[in-house]
Amino acid sequence: MNSEERHIFSVLVENRFGVLARVAGLFSGRGFNIDSLNVAETHDKGISHITLVTHGDAQIIDQIYQHLNRLIDVIEVTDLSTGTHVERELVLIKVAIDDPQKRTEVLQVAEVFRGRVIDMKPASLVLEITGDEGKLKAAIDIFNTYGILELSRTGKVAMLRGSEK
Amino acid sequence: MELSGAQILIEGLKREGVEYIFGVNGGAAMPIFDALYSEPDIKLIPMRHEQGASHAADGYARVTGDVGVALATSGPGATNLVTGIATAYMDSIPMVAITGQVFTHYIGSDAFQECDVIGVTRPICKHSYLIKSNNEIADVVAEAFHIAKTGKPGPVIIDIAKDAQIHETLFQYPESVDIRGYKPQIHGDPAQIAKAAELIKEAKRPMLYAGGGVVLANASEELRKLTFNTQIPITVTLMGLGAFPETHPLAMEMPGMHGSCCANYAFTDADLVVAIGARFDDRVTGDLSKFAPNAKKIHIDIDASCIGKNVPVDVPIVGDAKSVLTELNKLVGPTDIDPWRAQIQEWKQKYPFEYEQKGDKVMPQYVIEQIYKHYSDAIVVADVGQHQMWAAQYFKFTEPRQWLNSGGLGTMGFSLPAAIGAQLGCPDKTVVNINGDGSYIMTIQELVPAVTMKLPLKVFIINNMYLGMVRQWQELFHGKRYSAVDYHDNPDFALLAEAFGATGLRVEHPEDVEPALQKAKGINEGPVVIDFIVDEEENVFPMVPAGAGLGDVIRGLS
Structure with a gap:
């Protein structure tokens, strides 16, 4: 068996109902897993951008690429893992605060990760942190030690870097 | 002039050259059927079950190469079409299936006869459309036909809400279709084609392996040219039969599970396999680790996702078979492979398809041989099972679109309605339906429209009173435990035909086989059904057991 690799696909699709189901369906129907998925309209209202993270051996990744391309509503597919790209993800973390001392500590840690406080209540606060996978993992591990009440991630968004010329 | 959505749909179908629509009427499609009632240019063929409608549209498409059209109402009408849609999808048949949908304000409310047909059909169609406004209809019809018939063909579903069928608007049909995400690659990469030509020149034991894609691409002539010019032996799959004449000395006949020993041994020994519009299906390859182990592979296919899916390929060529073969033919000539051709001839002589006559039983293979003898020019529509394999083995097809069967999905019940579509598509040809006793009764109700239209179908049932192929597997692999395959309680099909x-x-x-076939020739005022009561426990050989390699084929006769 070939070794499994993580791949990020950038997929431009027609902005219509049903398109996401077609994309998701080609994964579920073949038993391929989607690790993360992000969909939103682009600057062109007619086009949505899907960033999709998946994994598999070379043959599976090739099948995913080919089958995405085969969908009529898919305009363009790029396997970002084959070129240099930038990627970001945003996470919202609600941390439990049971005493003022802890609040100060959490705020200090948040600063290390360049997190922003977007809500503060007597017993909790919500932080927004952006970064790549490694950074978010480190942040989540640390805040876990304080007690995470709730966590929500966007999934990755990614694109190829601009050309050198 | 303003037209109703249903009228716009019909106008669109006329622009696309539709001759026939196969359908079953029902609530949510009534405006469309109403528009067809007074339509002189399109003939509506009422079928008795929606599955029959989709198979008939499929059969029409297979013989003509044009898009077949099926029409049904929402909910159960649509779900009954599903088997026919999946059948067409697996064999890449151009089809447009139109379904009525409940009023837009009811969609999603579990309304009467509501079903999310787009959701149900998503994995079994090339594309689908839900139309909620009559303004979309004209554009969608044009797009649907374009998608169904170009690239790798396939079924497209148009689901139209009832209010969109009723409301009136201006009819404007698009001049052309341009879908930015859909640009099928027709021409193969010249560098890859040149590489393929080199491999063909160098090979000592090359073989051609052609499939249904050659038929779909109307590339039979180019395939013959390639074979004749290079004198390379050729095997044609179940889906491609007729693309190359099986009567030619270079023809190794069908490969795979019930294919010829010659073709299977050739795969095992070949040093080059040139696949053209064939997809290395598991029924062809057997155990992949033992499949053509010494061969380099060239794979010509219009669907990039088909290449390298089952078998690693040395020279992939994405493109239309007709275009690629035309280019390839410019680069190749006679090959110097006499020892290999001699080997092929030896296998052919040594291991032909053969069977043993048991006493005074009617042997199913004998019936097929006689059908071939009397109807060699006919279009043959087979169902699925043992009779299908015997027909593929013993009828020697010589023309593309002469042989129709559900090779991919293996849909029992396909053939009778498909034969209706085939007969309407080719009114001047004789259409022979070779059926099984199990498959015949699955869609027997479609004898009604065949009788009504006085179609001169020749329906030949190879009746062994069993679900024969399953019984064969039970005999070989399940210790003869004949679970749920005994069909001795079938009705008398001859009497039943009269009732219809x-x-x-x-x-x-055996002595009555020929006279009956002769008699059937003279009956042309409607279908004739011959129930051939054949040997009950005859098996299909050769056979490559599931999971075995092609070299381990069981030849059957000792």
Whole structure:
């Protein structure tokens, strides 16, 4: 068996109902897993951008690429893992605060990760942190030690870097 | 002039050259059927079950190469079409299936006869559309036909809400279709084609392996040219039969599970396999680790996702078979492979398809041989099972679109309605339906429209009173535990045919086979059904057991 690799696909699709189901369906129907998925309209209202993270051996990744391309509503597919790209993800973390001392500590840690406080209540606060996978993992591990009440991630968004010329 | 959505749909179908629509009426499609009632240019063929409608549209498409059209109402009408849609999808048949949908304000409310047909059909169609406004209809029809028939063909579903069928708007049909995400690659990469030509020149034991894609691409002539010019032996799959004449000395006949020993041994020994519009299906390859182990592979296919899916390929060529073969033919000539051709001839002589006559039983293979003898020019529509394999083995097809069967999905019940579509598509040809006793009864109700239209179908049932192929597997692999395959309680199909208003004949003795076939030739005022009562426990050989390599084929006769 070939070794499994993580791949990020950038997929431009027609902005219509049903398109996401077609994309998701080609994964579920073949038993391929989607690790993360992000969909939103682009600057062109007619086009949505899907960033999709998946994994598999070379043959599976090739099948995913080919089958995405085969969908009529898919305009363009790029396997970002084959070129240099930038990627970001945003996470919202609600941390439990049971005493003022802890609040100060959490705020200090948040600063290390360049997190922003977007809500503060007597017993909790919500932080927004952006970064790549490694950074978010480190942040989540640390805040876990304080007690995470709730966590929500966007999934990755990614694109190829601009050309050198 | 303003037209109703239903009228716009019909106008669109006319622009696309639709001759026939196969359908079953029902609530949410009534405006469309109403528009067809007074439409002189399109003939509406009422079928008795929606599955029959989709198979008939499929059969029409297979013989003509044009898009077949099926029409049904929402909910159960649509779900009944599903088997026919999946059948067409697996064999890449151009089809447009139109379904009525409940009023837009009811969609999602579990309304009467509501079903999310787009959701149900998503994995079994090339594309689908839900139309909620009559303004979309004209554009969608044009797009749907374009998608169904170009690239790798396939079924497209148009689901139209009832209010969109009723409301009136201006009819404007698009001049052309441009879908930014859909640009099929027709021409193969010249560098890859040149590489393929080099491999063909160098090979000592090359073989051609052609499939249904050659038929779909109308590339039979180019395939013959390639074979004749290079004198390379060729095997044609179940889906491609007729693309190359099986009567030619270079023809190794069908490969795979019930294919010829010659073709299977050739795969095992070849040093080059040139696949053209074939997809290395598991029924062809057997155990992949033992498949053509010494061969380099060239794979020509219009669907990039098909290449390298099952078998690693040395030279992939994405493109239309007709275009690629035309280019390839410019680069190749006679090959110097006499020892290999001699080997092929030896296998052919040594291991032909053969069977043993058991006493005074009617042997199913004998019936097929006689059908071939009397109807060699006919279009043959087979169902699925043992009779399908015997027909593929013993009928020697010589023309593309002469042989129709559900090779991919293996849909029992396909053939009778598909034969109706085939007969309407080719009114001047004789259409022979070779059926099984199990498959025939699955869509027997479609004898009604065949009788009504007086179609001169020749329905030949190879009746062994069993679900024969399953029984064969039970005999070989399940210790003869014949679970749920005993069909001795079948009705008398000859009498039943008479009840339907067709001619029914029953044949129980070998000497009656030919006279019955002769008699059927003279009956052209409607279908004739001959129930051939054949040996019950005859098996299909050769056979490559599931999971075995092609070299381990069981030849059957000792």
